[in-house]
Amino acid sequence: MSAPIIVFFILAGVAVLGAVSLIVQRHPIRSALSLIVVMVALAGLYLLQGAELVAAVQIIVYAGAIMVLFVFVIMLLNAGEEERTNVSRMARTLGLPLSFFLMLQLAWWVGRGARGLAPAVSRSQEATKELSKLLFTEFALPFELTSILILVAILGAVVLAKRES
Amino acid sequence: MSDFIAQHPVLAVSVIKVVVLMFLMMTALAYLTWFERKVVARIQSRWGPYRVGPHGLLQPLADGIKFLFKEDPTPGGADKLIYFLAPFLAMALALSAIAVIPFGPKHIEILGHATGLQIADLNIGLLFLFAITSLGVYGVALAGWASNSKYPLLGGLRSSAQMISYELSMTMSVVGVVLMAGTFNLREIITQQEGYWLGFIPRWNLLAPPLPQLIGFFVYFVSAIAETNRVPFDLPEAETELVAGFHTEYASFKFAMFFMAEYANMITVSCLATLLFFGGWLSPFSTTGMFAWTLYIPTAVFAACAVLLFVDGLRYSTTFGRIVLPVLALAVAGLAAVCAMPGVVEFVQGPFWFLSKVFLFLFFYVWLRGTLPRFRYDQLMAFGWKLLLPLALANVVLTSLMVLVSRR
Known part of the structure; x- marks a missing residue:
């Protein structure tokens, strides 16, 4: 190994x-x-x-x-x-089989696709540059939208915190 | 064994470097406490440590032994695992940060393998340092929580809030430097500060075009003091309100580990200030032409120290001091002679200037401690969020603008 x-x-x-x-x-x-x-x-x-x-x-x-x-x-x-609770009926009947199914699916995909470990990029200094370029050119709009989303969340938190009770 | 070393030279060399650096670091930490006590004592017209060894030079050793043999009680109802984990976390993080600091430009040869004066030369050296410091909060916060006691809890809460607030402005303050250098690699950041203006003003980031990082440095250093929980930002351990803050319930060597972590953080932060804003290992003087004599400044400094130490030693009050101090003086004189040897002269420049600058910052830390009173909590928060953060942001905007203009 x-x-x-x-x-x-x-x-x-x-x-x-x-x-x-x-x-x-x-x-x-x-x-x-x-x-x-x-x-x-x-x-x-x-x-x-x-x-x-x-x-x-x-x-x-x-x-x-x-x-x-x-x-x-x-x-x-x-x-x-925390206090332990019994597993709810919903989780027992639906959750367990579903999570088992998800695990099987993941295992199948990984077993089919991945063959050994290969570094995703060879020169990381370049990779950092490439990533930044992509973020500020091709993905500039989604990037900014994400920032606005976070800003909205912050504003929401401030409003909730300031609300008179 | 030798086969293994031959097959993995990098591993073997790294282990040697780690051991040597750890030893140096521990000694430096111990004597930093001595230095701090001496300087603060001088500021306050006292003698400071004076009994253990000449000029109290053996005091750190005595303290270390004392810490090892003190009783180590655990408070009742404490979360044992986390209570034990916290000091180890604080210490381990503080010490691992020093691994990426480059101490000099030259390479040395260990076991026939050329290697730099640095344990790990990472492409993301600066980010690694910030990653480590951002984790540093846990040591303090968890110690405060796990002690199951009111003062430590208050100290832990205060310090988490304080460290989150100031980490933000600290990280933002170095963005200017990163913009100018275009890299996160600490070695490259230093080499890009080479050269002189008009032949004698160093082009350090503090003074260099396109935008001198004066604001950046101010914000960085103030936030760095807050990050290391030092006076005037030592609210997490404000002794007048919280006994000793987060480490109230810690005794013996676990307390010593917090203590050492704090001093190690001071050293790391000073190293970072040196290499980001003050040109790292670069000499403040050009070494060509009429300034060639500056190559011998290390020798001159060590020789002056040796003479002072010798004269002082001969007149010292105890016999032990009259023997030890002149011998020490001879050792320093030997160091001065070695520094003047051809070949060694060039090699010594980098580490000498680097460590001198770090030493200046450490002195500044101690000086602040001897001078300033503590901030009030609301002042601390207002200062961080309303002054430092906007300043750091303005610095980022201005610097990127200037970089853009100068590259046109």
């Missing part, structure tokens, strides 16, 4: 373990921490593919900003441990 494959399996294992732990943990802070582990492991996977910029952005934006806010809010509200 070559080094990239070993690193891939370590990172993938960490990501899956983190995801399972995210669901199993009873305390919100621990769940949030598990999610951070998943995100950092994903960033490692992106690095393995040579997508340095995406990896860095993944850590800065998701692990470093969004999750900090999650943790901050959990700490501020002082949320306690």
